[in-house]
Amino acid sequence: MNRSHKIILISHCLLNANSKIRGAALYGTVLLPVIEFLLKKDVGIVQLPCPEHSFAGESRWGQSKDQYNNPFYRNHCRKLIQPVMYQLKDYLEQGYIVLGVVGIKGSPSCGVKHTYKACWGGEMSGKKGEKIFQEGYLAKEPGVFIEVFSGILAEEKIDLPFVEVDEENLPDTLKVLDSLFISQ
Numbered sequence: 001m002n003r004s005h006k007i008i009l010i011s012h013c014l015l016n017a018n019s020k021i022r023g024a025a026l027y028g029t030v031l032l033p034v035i036e037f038l039l040k041k042d043v044g045i046v047q048l049p050c051p052e053h054s055f056a057g058e059s060r061w062g063q064s065k066d067q068y069n070n071p072f073y074r075n076h077c078r079k080l081i082q083p084v085m086y087q088l089k090d091y092l093e094q095g096y097i098v099l100g101v102v103g104i105k106g107s108p109s110c111g112v113k114h115t116y117k118a119c120w121g122g123e124m125s126g127k128k129g130e131k132i133f134q135e136g137y138l139a140k141e142p143g144v145f146i147e148v149f150s151g152i153l154a155e156e157k158i159d160l161p162f163v164e165v166d167e168e169n170l171p172d173t174l175k176v177l178d179s180l181f182i183s184q
């Protein structure tokens, strides 16, 4: 059988929502409409590592980009991306087409155009905690993992499109994904 020689890199939780913070997923375990779409396109799917799960575990609290955007977490992201870069460079050297990277709208780590920001920190108990939770907002910028990933790609002079899945708007998400295939 002929292989398609096409690869796409996707955020971990699209295939495994167990990595998300508890209660955060709008789907069961696999985001089927997105994965089925990719399967029908006959593209090889590379599942990126989940930077938050591997940093703070399954029982972590939801955090904002402001909290994750620190040297410790950025270094953690860099280390996770290194083996992905080896895969990526090998595929590119062998003439494969890498269609792009698919992140998650709103994620403090994997957001591409939108990330959750909030200037949190410190004691969260009682009324003070409730007030703090109301201060978060969706900023038009990438999350930490995507920021680090695109920085490494720039260092390596590799140009890839980044798009994001909007779990609340799957019809538009599929259109965005489709655009990655149009020029190929």
Ligand code: SF4
Pocket (backbone or CB within 6 Å): 011, 012, 013, 014, 019, 020, 021, 049, 050, 051, 052, 053, 104, 107, 109, 110, 111
């Ligand atoms: S950090 Fe990224 S891969 Fe992990 S659950 Fe959040 S959006 Fe998904």
